[in-house]
Amino acid sequence: MLLDKFSLKGQIGIVTGGGQGLGKVFCQAFAEAGADIVIAEANTETGAATAAEIRATGRRAIAVTTDVRDPASVQAMADRAIAEFGRIDFLMNNAGITHWGEAQNVSVEAWRNVIDVNLNGLFYCCQAVGRHMIERRQGRIINIASMSGFIVNRPQPQSSYNTSKAAVIHLTKSLAVEWAPYNIRVNAICPGYMGTAMAKPFFDDPEYGGQWINMIPLKRPGEPEELAPLAVYLASEASSYMTGSAVVIDGGYTAW
Numbered sequence: 161m162l163l164d165k166f167s168l169k170g171q172i173g174i175v176t177g178g179g180q181g182l183g184k185v186f187c188q189a190f191a192e193a194g195a196d197i198v199i200a201e202a203n204t205e206t207g208a209a210t211a212a213e214i215r216a217t218g219r220r221a222i223a224v225t226t227d228v229r230d231p232a233s234v235q236a237m238a239d240r241a242i243a244e245f246g247r248i249d250f251l252m253n254n255a256g257i258t259h260w261g262e263a264q265n266v267s268v269e270a271w272r273n274v275i276d277v278n279l280n281g282l283f284y285c286c287q288a289v290g291r292h293m294i295e296r297r298q299g300r301i302i303n304i305a306s307m308s309g310f311i312v313n314r315p316q317p318q319s320s321y322n323t324s325k326a327a328v329i330h331l332t333k334s335l336a337v338e339w340a341p342y343n344i345r346v347n348a349i350c351p352g353y354m355g356t357a358m359a360k361p362f363f364d365d366p367e368y369g370g371q372w373i374n375m376i377p378l379k380r381p382g383e384p385e386e387l388a389p390l391a392v393y394l395a396s397e398a399s400s401y402m403t404g405s406a407v408v409i410d411g412g413y414t415a416w
């Protein structure tokens with residue numbers, strides 16, 4: 161049956177940054193589709209809270225305090241996931257941060273931090289979990305990029321963020337090609353403005369809110385739940401012929 165291909169029953173997935181925002185909604189969606197979840201989260205409290213919510217639905221879930229910027233922390237998280245559940249079937253790289261600042265003034269520290277979390281950290285996770293998937297000759301990786309990987313947002317200056325997300329899209333394609341022989345599929349989701357802690361406050365800000373809404377054909381920010389069906393599709397057999405793709409969900413922002 162067609163819908164059976166979307167099932168994640170018995171699958172084991174890791175979600176980075178799953179303690180809040182989009183990551184939390186992805187965890188809930190994967191669990192609803194039948195998966196057990198490892199939440200790799202820098203914030204110990206929110207990670208544990210999401211794990212408890214998932215366990216309450218009858219699925220298995222653990223939270224592992226992880227800083228994706230630290231390869232040793234990432235490797236320990238992957239080892240723990242395998243020790244706990246025996247294997248990893250899919251990885252969603254969702255953890256990310258943003259920074260606004262004019263390029264000529266942005267501090268080296270701020271620039272490095274955005275690249276470290278959004279790009280380097282994502283790569284460390286792909287590498288640690290990818291080695292395991294290569295051994296098993298199977299796996300799916302879903303990277304959360306952004307429409308900012310394709311366009312330059314206005315009016316806020318955020319070159320580090322835009323650059324990191326463009327790199328995530330190209331890393332997605334690179335890994336998709338390198339790891340296709342191992343039956344590992346790698347795709348990216350590129351959201352537009354979503355109503356999470358990262359973006360919502362700015363929609364209420366008179367300086368930005370109206371301008372942003374005017375640039376979105378659907379005239380509203382997206383709800384995190386509107387990304388979840390695509391995440392389940394990419395984690396499941398339903399997307400068996402898809403790899404190296406970067407799918408935009410942005411209410412039409414990048415269409416004009």
Ligand SMILES: NC(=O)c1ccc[n+]([C@@H]2O[C@H](COP(=O)([O-])OP(=O)(O)OC[C@H]3O[C@@H](n4cnc5c(N)ncnc54)[C@H](O)[C@@H]3O)[C@@H](O)[C@H]2O)c1
Nearest residue numbers: 177181182202227228254255256306351353354356358359
């Ligand atoms: N919200 C949007 O409008 C939007 C749009 C496009 C893309 N995105 C992307 O979606 C992803 C999630 O964004 P969100 O809006 O849910 O953000 P959020 O700030 O609500 O959540 C991010 C999560 O990542 C975790 N995190 C941050 N640094 C980490 C680190 N070093 N190690 C491990 N975990 C870390 C945080 O603790 C937090 O739980 C990000 O990659 C973001 O760039 C968001």
